[in-house]
Amino acid sequence: MTEVTGVQPVLQGNTGMVETLKKMREDAYGVCAQCVGRPVQVETIHGETIQGTVANVDDHHLYLEVAQVDARGYYYNNVILPLVLYELLVISLLA
Template sequence: MTLQSRNASPLYKAEAEWVKNVHSTRQKLAGICAQCLNRTVRVQTIDGHTFEGVVIGHDHTYLHIASRDTRFWGPASSAAITTLVLFELLVITLLI
């Protein structure tokens, strides 16, 4: 470790309130995702991207959906796994 790296200051440090909100939101979304397991959903991200598919898995960071969306995988794919970051989700809609 060099002298310079020991005295380095962070370029960014998340505010404590933001960190608390992210943890709370991730926990809430993980619970919602668990209720949607093996069900068809439409998900919109905070950036305005929309995905539809069947929820096949989740953890406290990611949502995994099996999608027939060929925008990213091409027409040859029958089902692709799309992984979305929980704190980037804006809306999850259960499709009947």
């Protein structure tokens, strides 16, 4: 195996940005942990809006159970969508 010398970063976040992202992730984790088992609507930084039930949350991801429709028009709820915590903008509880 070839040893790499003189590694040169091409992208490195500044300290303030890294700390802000960590804080956002911690805040999102705290909120999501309280929403396990509850129906929510999530908006991401990419402009996506997704509705589902919070199945689980860990230090980095929200696991959202989303309803799917098969070709015959039947709904089933066994699809789990992992979402990165620091990409979440809004989490709204649904009635």
